[in-house]
Amino acid sequence: MTPCDRGLTAPMVDDVFGLLADWRRRTVCRYFVTTGSNSAHVDTLAAAVARRVSDDEIEASETREQAIRASLVHDHLPRMDEAGVLDFDARSESVCYWGNPTLEKWAEHAEAVTDR
DSSP states (O other): OOTTTTTOOOOHHHHHHHTSSSSHHHHHHHHHHHHSEEEHHHHHHHHHHTTTTTTTSSSSHHHHHHHHHHHHHIIIIHHHHHSSSSSEETTTTTEEEEEOOOHHHHHHHHHSOOOO
8 A cells, every 4th residue: 555545645854864764774775676566574674774874883793783673663663654655554564665655755865964
């Protein structure tokens, strides 16, 4: 089911910036854009996000991915789902990305001007 099917419209400017305020959500968005995929499992997204974390921030790589996975499942993916950018199925841990040119443009810009 697409966001339009659910009665959702494109996120407003404040919503776009709210979504992109966290580097993990920017990384999820950029993952889908750069891979050209429209679906992924939470573990795949957690691994992509974990690659962007410095070793100083979280010690062991297993712990890093577990911490990131938990933050994606309990915070970031539900927020993006609520905004209508993607569908997150918590039971199957699958994510279907709908794409949003405005979100993608600003995520790319944010990536270009930040360390993450």
